[in-house]
Amino acid sequence: MPVCLQKGQKVSLTKDNPGLSKVVVGLGWDVNQFDTGGSFDLDTAAFLLTDSGKVSRSEDFVFFGNLNHPSGSVQHMGDNLTGAGDGDDEQMKINLSVIPENITKIAFTVTIYEAEQRRQNFGQINNAFIRIYDEVTGDELLRYDLGEDFSIETAAVFGELYKNGNEWKFNAIGSGFQGGLAALCANYGVDVE
Template identity: 55%
Template sequence: MAVNLSKGQKVDLTKSNPGMTKIKVGLGWDVNKYDGGSQFDLDATAFCLNGSGKVNGEKDFIFYNNKSNANGSIVSSGDNQSGVGAGDDETISINLTAVPADTQKVAFCITIHDAAARSQNFGQVANAYVRVINEDTGAELIRYDLGEDFSVETAVVVGELYRHSGEWKFSAVGSGYRDGLAGLCGDFGIQT
């Protein structure tokens, strides 16, 4: 049975699931009825962060044009441009035992592609969530539903996977950015 998290809550991942080595992080969303003339294209991204909360290089920024980190331990499913249908819109697979030692945290984000040019924001998005699945069994372990807390933001850090005392934990973050992907990149050390 999955643990449902609220914003700010943290939960152990590997200690309570001994032997688990592979997870999948699923991100999903729906678009409210919208008549702005442009289709919504939301994207799942991941930033592999060192102990200072920054990426070590551009390969640590995983998105539709860079689908994995340098050693292939974190891999994106790719870009679902419509988000139509039930279930996860995009996923990121992680081999926990192979994540480089200098990656202390992985931040999972959802951004709206070309949000400013299309006059789009998360106020027009509903049912956004992140969930963590045991890749071997398919069991949902953790779920965090974002709710309707965002109105003008164009990017959201939904959750973080992080190391603590030799184990992996997950934190429900729910932190919005008005300046979208550029804001995320700036905070995490990517030059745009």
Template identity: 45%
Template structure:
């Protein structure tokens, strides 16, 4: 099956039509913008440490437990159905910078949505925002064979924004769907972003 490229606002079935799909991997990637080299060589861009997180929400889009924020400092959901790959502090190199594995079958029944977000670590002190990031994307892989199912390139200008709500996996009539959101916010930390869903 070839990859389906989504545009902002598009929704697509994940499990319907993908018989046997029980585990997915959410991959997120980004690169620091290359600063143009001036006459005297230019200034090297400081590392931008982006952190991917998953918020496990109930049917009212609420976070019922702080442990339902899966991120670099809480790498597993309470029952182990959602697992974070660990922190990548530079965004350099090809491929996904961070991944979140999701076992759709073993998610608790009260989890109706998984919101995937990325924020910039220590953005206030470092004076960094998503205008300094390029080639950002979110993609969903089949957990059993790593084939890419869908990809959403975050091509808008997110200058001034310090967090991105990339996309959402959600239950619909017993199946799982994905919605490409691509909204920027001014949350400076994952805990601050999570507060909006309590």
């Protein structure tokens, strides 16, 4: 039975699962039936952060344009252009055992592609969630349903994996940003062209 988290709640992933190294982070959402003149394309990204709360290099930003971290610790499983269907819309495989030593946190974000041009925002998104399951057994370890707290935001931080001593924990964040992917990149120290 997975742990269902509330906003701001933290839970250890590895304490009750010794030896856990390979997990899958699944993110999903449904789109309200508003006609915005275009389909919704939501994009998942992971920012691998140091103690400073920033990336140490551009390769620490894993997204549809950079699917694999050089260390092999984070692998984006591909861009879903529509969000149609049930279950996870996008997934990332995480290998906890090869995350570089200087990385202490991984933030999982979702942005709306071309949100301004398409007049779209997270207020038009329903049933957004992030979940983590054991890649080997398929057991779901935790789940966080974001609820409907958003209005005009075009980007959101769903949650964070972070290192606490020798264990990996998860923090349910659920905070929105205006300014889409560019705002997230600026926040996490990624230079955008």
